[in-house]
Amino acid sequence: MLQRAYEWFSGLNLVQKVLALLLAALFLFSLSYLVSTVVLYLGGAGDRANSPIEEGAAPNTASSGGSASASASAEATVPNNTVSISSARWEGDKAVVEGTWKGEVSSVHCDLLEGGTSGKPTRWWNRSVGTQMDWSGRTFTQEFIAAEGGERGEALDREASYGVVCSGQFSGGWSVSDVAPVGGTPPG
Numbered sequence: 105m106l107q108r109a110y111e112w113f114s115g116l117n118l119v120q121k122v123l124a125l126l127l128a129a130l131f132l133f134s135l136s137y138l139v140s141t142v143v144l145y146l147g148g149a150g151d152r153a154n155s156p157i158e159e160g161a162a163p164n165t166a167s168s169g170g171s172a173s174a175s176a177s178a179e180a181t182v183p184n185n186t187v188s189i190s191s192a193r194w195e196g197d198k199a200v201v202e203g204t205w206k207g208e209v210s211s212v213h214c215d216l217l218e219g220g221t222s223g224k225p226t227r228w229w230n231r232s233v234g235t236q237m238d239w240s241g242r243t244f245t246q247e248f249i250a251a252e253g254g255e256r257g258e259a260l261d262r263e264a265s266y267g268v269v270c271s272g273q274f275s276g277g278w279s280v281s282d283v284a285p286v287g288g289t290p291p292g
Contacts, residue, residue, distance in 0.1 A: 183207055187272035187280045194266075194288035199229075199248040201268045203282065207275075212237065214246035214270040218260075221267035221283040227251070227258045235270075246270070250291075260290040 116124060185207030192201045201214050212235050217223035229248040236245045246268075260266075266286040273279055 183274070183276065183278060185209070185272065185274045185278050185280045187212060187270055187282045189268060189270055189282045189284040192268045192284040192286045194286060194290050197250060197291040199266065199268070199286050199290070201246040201248070201270065201284075201286075202243065203270055204243050205272050206242065207272075207278075207280075209272045209274050211235070212244045212246075212270055212272045214244075214248075214268055216248045216286070217267040217269060217283075218264050219267075220265040221269070221285055223265075223267055226260070226266075228260050244270070260292050262290055262292040264290075266290060 113121065113124065187203060187205050189201060189203040192199065199216060203212075205212060214235055215225050216229050218226040228250060230251040233247060233249055238244070267283055268286055269281055269283045271279055271281040
């Protein structure tokens with residue numbers, strides 16, 4: 105059989121040989137794709153029923169619609185990640201935020217909002233001062249201090265209300281936030 109295939113291939117001209125090789129390569133690629141797809145599917149990579157996204161739930165929320173069994177299944181897959189602001193206050197010329205988290209957090213980021221907890225981020229503070237994380241105590245502290253020099257921070261409005269939002273990034277791609285009003289009077 106191989107002898108006959110070799111004789112047939114030898115009898116082809118150059119263009120026919122190139123086309124025959126391309127056809128054989130395409131056939132082998134298609135065959136390897138199909139085999140790997142079947143192996144991955146049978147190995148469990150095709151089973152994504154435990155994904156809360158697949159079941160209609162957004163990350164960190166329980167499914168709001170659908171059957172009770174779908175909701176229970178979606179809730180069972182949502183980790184118990186939390187970020188909680190325990191204190192937000194003005195201390196002299198800076199705002200200080202303190203809080204805790206529960207879960208496998210990779211980072212917590214806080215932002216100062218003008219207009220209360222549903223306000224817009226302000227450019228008053230120095231963004232190079234990041235959130236301090238106490239990993240063993242599972243607590244965080246963020247100090248908002250005035251931007252200086254080339255950062256061109258905005259002035260604070262002493263009459264405006266201010267709020268903070270802190271977001272935690274967790275393993276598995278989950279993100280959880282908490283908001284709180286900033287107590288006291290801003291500097292100015």
